[in-house]
Structures are given as C-alpha cells and as structure tokens.
Amino acid sequence: MDRMTRTKSAIAAALAAALLASCGGGDAPPESNDPTASADSPAAHVADALTLSAASARGTFEVDVVHAGGPIPLNEAFDVELFVRGADGTPFDGGDAIGLDARMQAHGHGMLRDVELVQAAPGRWRAEGLLFHMVGAWQFHVDVRRGAYVERAQIDYELEH
C-alpha cells in the first residue's frame, strides 16, 4: 500500500511537473504553507519532517508536533512525536495529565479514534493512531492538566488535496 501510494505520488508529481513545464511554468508547489512550521524543532534532523509549533494559551508551555514523514497523509493512520517545553525551554513535566487530539472545527467533528500517548523521555511523547479522514482545516489540541485546570496549545493545519 505504501509502495502504491509512493508510486502514485511520483506519477502525479511527474505529470504535474511535465504539464507545468510544457506551459512555461515551473514553480514547484510548496511542501507546506503552514506559517507555524519550524526548522528548529527537536526533530529538525529528520529529513522532510513536518514540525508544527505553538505556545499554550497562558504561555506556560510550548509544543512541537512532529510528523517524520512530512505532510500529513489523507485518510491514513499516522503517528507524531510531541515535544513540550516550559517557558524556560526545559522539558515540561506534562502536569498531571497530557492529551493530544485533533478536530475540524468548521465541520463540527474530530477524529473518530482516540490517540495513544506514550512518554519516551522527559518532555517527549509518541502519539499513535491519528487519522485525518478529510481534507480541510484541522486543529491539533495539546491539553495539559494540573489539578482542576487545563491549559491548551492549539495548532492549525490545512490538509490539502
């Protein structure tokens, strides 16, 4: 399946390039137009990784959501790594509980499955089992709970055709 997807992507890319070239165009489409994408993420060494970053609502922590495979695939399960730092840049302890979710606010729905978070190191978690089944505007939510309080960092991501 992966090989099929890669093959089709290659065909599509080749077709698009050939067609654009035949008309004098040639600017390759940007891999990501997300303004929050950062090259300074903890996974910047991973070629083609997509890193989405945001600060939490009250500025207590910052998050990087890193997808090693680049752009989020449509309707395929994927995993991400979640990095959480305190305001001083040190690994965040995650409070009493930490969660990651994603929703399509304009559609009024989210993912149809829960995300499993497994801590890999201080301030670092692996989030497994995400799936974006539709194109459009998605929003990652990273929630940290301390006692009765929840603080959220949210990151917009546009899943394109």
Add this chain to the structure above:
Amino acid sequence: MAAAGALLAAIACADGADEDRGGAPEDAAPTGVLDLPVDARLAARLASFSPLPPVPPDPTNRVADDPSAALLGQALFFDERLSANGRVSCATCHDPDRGFTDGRELAFGLAEGRRKTPTLWNAAHHRWLTWDGRADSLWMQALDPIEDPTEMGATRTDVARIVRDDEDLRALYEASLGALPEALPEGLVTARPARPGEAADAPLPAAYASYTEAERAAIDEVYVGAGKALAAYQRRLVRGDAPFDRFVAALETRDPEGLGALGGPELRGLEIFFGKGSCTLCHSGPNFSDSEFHNNALPALDRGEPDDAGRYDGAAVVAASPFNAAGPFSDAPDGNAARAVRTLRQSSETYGEFRTPSLRNLAGRAPFMHQGQFEDLAAVLEFYSTLEGQTLRSHHQEQILRPVRLERGELSDLAAFLGSLEGDPLDSRRLAAPTRDELRAAASAVRNR
C-alpha cells in the same frame, strides 16, 4: 475524443491560459470544445483516485488470499442450508445481479431488517464494514448475519455441522484452515450464544451452554473459519478498471483511446465532482470513499424523525466483540487493525453517522442510502444539491453540507460521471454458486496434494 483532448489541453496550459490560449502541446487534440478550468493540480488529484489498487492485505485472516478458502467461501455464500428455513443464503440479500444488493429499501432475509443491504463490490477496500462499521474485517462481518434472526437465523453449530458433514466443503476447509478441531462435538444440535437482549436460558443459548468450554471453543473456531472463507471469497468481488481509470491513465500516456473513455457529459460531471460539488470531501481515494462515517442529515425512510444511532452503536458493537481484530480469533491481534479498534472513539458526535459508500459500480444498487431512502441516483443528487428534506437533529452533528444548487444539466452530467466509475464485469463463474462437480474436483485436488 475532442472533448478529452480539450480537457488535456486545459490541464496542460491552465497556468498560461490567460496569456497564451494557443499554448497547447503539439500532440494534444484540438481544443475549444470544452473549456474546463482544470489544472495540473487537479491532474495530480485524479491520480490519487485511480487506479484502484489491489485490495489491502488482511493479516487478521490467515486465509484471506487462499484459493481453497475462497472457493469454500463462495460455496457457503450461496448455500441456503445456512439459514433457519433452508431458503435464505448470503446471496438472497447480496444478489450478484443487483450489485450484490437486493433492490429493496430495507433488507429482507427471514424478516425485514432496519437498513438497506450494502453492496459487496469492493468491500475489501473498506476498513469498517456495514453501514455503522460494526465489523472491522470482512470475516467478522460475515458471521453475524448467519445468526441474526431477521437475516439467516441459523447458528454456529449449523455452520460447523454443514462444513464437517459435507465432504467437499470439509476438504476445502482442511486444505486452507487446517484439520477440524478434535473437540468438535459429534452431536451438534442447533445452538448459539444469547443474542443482545435475549435471555441466557432461552432454548438456543441454553443448548450452547450445555457444551463444555472446549467444545464451544471448537464450534467457534469452525464458525470463524467459515467467516474467514467467506471473506476470502468477498475479497475477490472487486471491480476497478472503469472508463474513469482508463481516462486517468491516458492523461499520462496520452493514449487517444483512453482519453476518449470519457465523453463531454462525463468530463463536465468530473469537473463538478472534483470542484463545486465538493463530493471528494467524503468520497475520496481510489475507492471513492473515505471509509469513515458522516451524518448527512438524510431524511428517514418514513419521513419521520431519524432514530438510528448508526456509528454510535456500531463502534460499541465492534469494540466489544470477541471477533474483532484485537480478539482471540484474530490472526494479528497486535496489528494495525487491532490498534484501530482498541482506540475507537465512543463519542456522541458519531450518533446518526453512517459509512461513506463507495461510488464505484453503482449499477443495480438502487435504492440508495442506509434505508434506501432515495429510489435512484437522480434523487440522491437532487438531495445533495438542494438539501431539501434534511433532518438536523441537534447542534452536535457534523456540519459539512451546503446546498450547491446544481442545474438540471449539471445533475445529469454528474450522474454521467458516476456512470464512468463502472468497472469491467467479473467472470460470471465468480458470481454464482460453484457446481457440485467443481467443488468435488477442487476437493479431490487438495486431497491429492
């Protein structure tokens, strides 16, 4: 052909069209018949819808692609002995001559069900089965209708007895799934576990409880084996290679015959489908389905208040079933499908959601939707165009649809495009019960291996 050539030219030159209308490549057919605003980006999108790839592997079913299992499954699929009255088979509702549906609004096996019979064409491409996704594999889906009193009303002991006592079926079973379990009771009376809402001391559950734990495990093993064989057969009910696929392939090769696979109406319909119709929001990917669940505010069949919980119910059923991908009968209880069912979300926002059907091979499948609410494709398209009659239950449900107000001709073109998704027919021998001679020959062959 001229229309296809024009589309190709439009694809090739959309970037420079404003500056130079004469910029078509020399090998493109004449332009000007259609002026479709299709660019290279759409060409790349089309490539993500075609071709239909091979069915994905099913590690939860070790005989998913075993020919002996598939033949056994084909025999069982058409076998009316698997019903309480001896007159209903899987093919009664999943009629190959009706797109593996039955032409009815609500399915009718032994009694009327509550939903439309879903097609089996390309079912192996779905990650969740049935309208509410209450099964996460073809083999799990195949099991429940056999015991459902409104469908076939048989039992797992009936299945085990038929497979054991029919020497040809038994040979195919043992060739693919292995020897029948030693603990399978000699005397197999009609028995099964209690159905939801049924008392544990009702006759059939009581009879099932009378077997030892080892005997029940053996019965279940054969029952599941039959389900896996049925799945192996259904994995072969796949039709791609439609005119749409030939057209998309020709965009790369520029093969004139392939480019001619779609005419003017189909191409105009394609533009709507991938454009203002926004059909690809849900009908995405090579099977033209995201294989997930949506509440499109469809009117109920009786035009009353919709009361079918859909995915909300289905998610709970599949998560609790011993036959899911993470369960003891799965051949890959730690695989990706198992992870998917373990993390299924039990959310009230899934109330009233139903799985996106594939749009490939629509012929013969009317009426449409989960209750057969729409008598034909035109009625479906009319609804999505206007949303007249929609039933908004609450502010919690999905908010995807907007009326796109298509003109008559546009609706007709869209229907023409959907017609171009009709794949090449399968060998008719795959669409009927194998003859006894065929079974005997196959059984003899596996015995002599």
